Amino acid sequence: MSRATIAPDRRAEVAPAGRTGPRERARLSGDGLAGYLFLSPWIIGIVLLTLGPMVTSLYLSFTDYDLFNAPTWIGLENYQRMFTDARWLRSVQVTAIYVALAVPIKLAAALAVAMLLNSKRAGQGFYRAAFYGPSLIGGSVGVAIVWKMMFSDDSVVDQVLLKFGIDTGGWAGNPDFSLMMLVLLATWQLGAPMVIFLAGLKQVPRELYEAAEVDGAGRARRFWSITLPMISPVLFFNLLLETINAFQVFTSAYVVGGPNGQPAGSTLFYTIYLFDRGFGDYRMGYASAMAWMLLLGVGLVTVFLFRTARGWVFYSGDSGDKR
Template structure:
């Protein structure tokens, strides 16, 4: 019997892998055309102003005349500026108080809402709502009125024997008033915490409960380690946001940080120097110092995260 040799495959008819195909003429141009709105936006609205601000930080510029080069004078002048040092202290105090309290409150609310009971949608929307409107001028005005002398909060405190004379006018309580406003806006980190809690396997809780672990032990030994990346994510975001607080502080204390400079946040003083005193060169230098400070704090957080943040598949 004669056997017919197998015919070799037709190489010309075989499909050419995508990576070996030549790009069609105009592919690169079309890609850049689609990217052009983003490229124009990043250059005109971000990189351009940043580079201009960096240049102005080395000049003496009053918004109307020609910038005069002064080198590092603006940066050196900050350390002898008592108001700049005071704004650093006020902002640091706010960050230290507001960030942990807000995150703790957001995590507590998320744990309470992480259940199968009815009405979850309503409660989640109710807690998330203030984060949508809390940064507005109107809310800051209402907050100042509520905490002013002889207002609702002041009357309630006097009813229990505590007379503060109104938090808005008391230097000892004005920052605490703004901290409470920040905590009231816990909706955004709460939603992120809820998403993280949904990823924790339920069988871990069941096994721990069988072993006799109580609610606090389960929370400390299972919940926190499992959602530590989410905690770290919220921590970094809230620290950065806290350093940039402006609207509420400006509405409550004005450009001078009343009362007695207790609400003179860094951004408020920066705005006042740039658009109140028309020292735009000095304000630009302050902005870059703020960027440097936030960058250092963020780098420190990433450094410390190696010891307490545990990711899936991590060998630690």
């Protein structure tokens, strides 16, 4: 008996590849419309609240605009004026020093706390919450006011230091210590990078430490040869985020030093001077140019970090050849 008599010939019901019928096209069109409908709040938000203001500020950076009169086109004059503006140069210097101090100190403290919390101990959940808590309230105005009062003359910190024979006259009013006071405030807010470090430490195989202990490696050797290389992607992630955030510090510095970066301009951060120019002197065109210069500076630092990361960040599956 032939095969044709057993299974009758039936035509394929599936449309040829690459061709769809009217119903299929209508269904795909409806799915696309539904997708755009669900995305519409995000699209509207990014256009009106992000892309729109960015394009507007870019245009205003080439104009003389005082918020009350129509902007006047002046070309690159705002950008040229910055390099002859002593206060702008001072704000760049203060911000650069702050980033160079606050970021490594904060990351080192966050990693140290994460390593302490990585081991199992009683009350571990409480300790994690306690160390993470300041990062939730650290950017508030109230905390900045309390911090300033703690470091003022004859305050708690000043009285403790006097017992050790150290007389600073209050950190908040001393140009030599006021910036360090803000660095310590940033370090106190180590909760977010600590949690990320803790997650990275949990992924390090325990077998590596056991093998190193068998070979006689001490704690320092295990830290430099195992812990740091294994969490290098997490370290790079935290370094990148904290560097970008440090360039944008505003609330705490404004509460401590005011719009003029007191005392003696020691807390005149870039964002504070930008705010003062835009809403204090009503020179919104100049402030817009400053904002774009900040974006350019942060972008260059980010590119530098990515370029240097090739030599010290190791991902799973890397052969070790960093070309």
